Amino acid sequence: MGVYGQKLKVTPNLDKLGEEGTVFENSFTVQPVCGPARSCLQSGMYPSEIGTFINGISLPENIKTVADYLNEEGYETAYVGKWHLASDDGIEEYHYKGVPKHKRGGYKDFWRASDVLEFTSHGYDGYVFNEKMEKVNFKGYRADKITDFALEYLNEKKSDNPFFLFISYIEPHHQNDRKIYEGPHGSKEKFKNYELPEDLRYFGNGDAVENYENYLGCCNSIDENVGRLIEKLKEMGEYENTIIIYTSDHGCHFKTRNRDLKKPGGDDYKRSPHSSVIKTPLIIKGMDLNVKRSESFVSLLDLPPTLLSLGGVKDFGNMQGETIEEKLKKDEDKVFIQISESFVGRGLRTKDYLYCVWAPEKNPWKDKNSEKYEGLYLYDIKNDPHEKNNLIDNEKYFETKEKLKKILISEIKKYENKICEII
Structure with missing residues (x-):
């Protein structure tokens, strides 16, 4: 991202969003694995505390999620993209079938998702499921199509109720079954003049060199689609009335870390405590935080209470994070991380x-x-x-x-x- 020092023109829309809102220099995941990080985003609790400490453990049905709270406040709740919180591996598998209502974390008004999106799609083409658990096929680049589903919700929204729309792209995650990053066609040529980050150059034993152009292509595609969403909100007359939070579940070290451990998962691209993995982008537009770039430490754990506070909720139950405003007042200078799988x-x-x-x-x-x-x-x-x-x-x-x-x-x-x- 340009707001974090990228020299190529990869994320112009997000960079502009950062100029309009607040960019966080020290935003972190609390668990650098997809499912555990996502469980934290929905529950506001550390994965160890609700049992979702590795992939393949579903979100407990007895906890109150962000969507549950906002439903009570009269919000419409919609979810699009990758869920990764329904399957209990070996017991219940929703990798290739629709996620039933009781497994959707409270999202009730619109659903276009797959539990593990990289299992039901590739960079191009695939399918998700709707509220009725019906397969919805798509043709074209995956990030574009996930955005199409989000726009479908915004286009069809008929009530005057406020809405909470959670869009979960998979890019720039690698494609599991192909073990490569799948940027849009032309990414290698478009971003051939990239500059590899110093840590990846130094360790040089990973797979960044063969993948970095496509990685940037994935990031560029996300940016273009954020631009499409912004244009839609402006067309609806809702842009100035909408709070946008952009972040990620974890980062990527391109198989340069953990190799010294000689343990399962060592030859990997996440599941490590290094900053390339735990540090996440965070831009918040629409909140009056009185700061353009913040050095305060915040984490994914703080986003659920922040969302609830914005939605008028006063009591956050068992959530373990604090609101972003509270973290800025304290000028927090540390974050606690949990590691699993490796x-x-x-x-x-x-x-x-x-x-x-x-x-x-x-x-x-x-x-x-x-x-x-x-x-x-x-x-x-x-x-x-x-x-x-x-x-x-x-x-x-x-x-x-x-x-x-x-x-x-x-x-x-x-x-x-x-x-x-x-x-």
């Missing part, structure tokens, strides 16, 4: 450091937490912004590590209500 880990990202611990004896696909952790990563962000040098065993950082260890133990107690030991 290893059972916990992390702390501050302005100056990235600290991560793990439980090597635990199974990252079965164990959601641990009572004992060991140091795994420590990076001095101020002096090593691209996290090249792991200082976890560096004696010069012993006192720093001890301070971070105490903070992390406190965060685990606060958010997981667990007493743990870090050795």
Whole structure:
């Protein structure tokens, strides 16, 4: 994105949105895996607390979601794109069939989604399901078609009720069965003059070189479609009356991290605590935050209470985040991260450091937490912004590590209500 330093013209619409709203420099996911991150966005709770700590665990039906709260306030609730919160692998599979009403997290007025969109489509062509669980086929580039469904909702909206529309694109995620990033045709030529980020150049053992043009093509397509949505809102006369929040569930390290762990999932592109994975874009347009670029630390956990506050909800139940306004007032300077699937880990990202611990004896696909952790990563962000040098065993950082260890133990107690030991 241009607002974060991209030199090529990849995201002009989002850059303009950032100029009109607030750009967050320190926005983070709290769990760098699709399903867990999405469960956090719907519930406002850490994945460990509702059991959705890995992919393939459905959103619990007994929790109150953002959509549930807003339904009570008279909002229409609509969902388009990838859901990834319905299937319990091995028990119930909604990978290739429609998600039933009770599995939709409260979205009641419009539904054009697949539980795992990359299973029912490719970069071009595929299908989703509607409210009646009927297959809806589409031809063309996937991001364009997901936007078409969102526009269908806006075009058909007949009531005067306010609306909450959640659009979940999959791009720029890689295509699972093809193991490549599928940008629109022509992406390789259009973005051939890209500059690879320094951390990807430094580690150089991933798959960024063969995929980066298409990755940027995916990002450019998202941007064009955000532009289409903005134009529609303007046409409806609702642009100035609409709050737009743009973010992502996680980032991507293009298989450059976790290889040293020699564990399942190590040869991957997420599931790590590194900033390339946990740092997410965040632009909010329409809220009067009195700041154009914020350095305060915020996370996906803070978006549900923020949405509810905007919708007039006063009591957020068991949600563990705080509103964006509260985070800005506090000038928050840290975020607590949970890691699964590659290893059972916990992390702390501050302005100056990235600290991560793990439980090597635990199974990252079965164990959601641990009572004992060991140091795994420590990076001095101020002096090593691209996290090249792991200082976890560096004696010069012993006192720093001890301070971070105490903070992390406190965060685990606060958010997981667990007493743990870090050795």
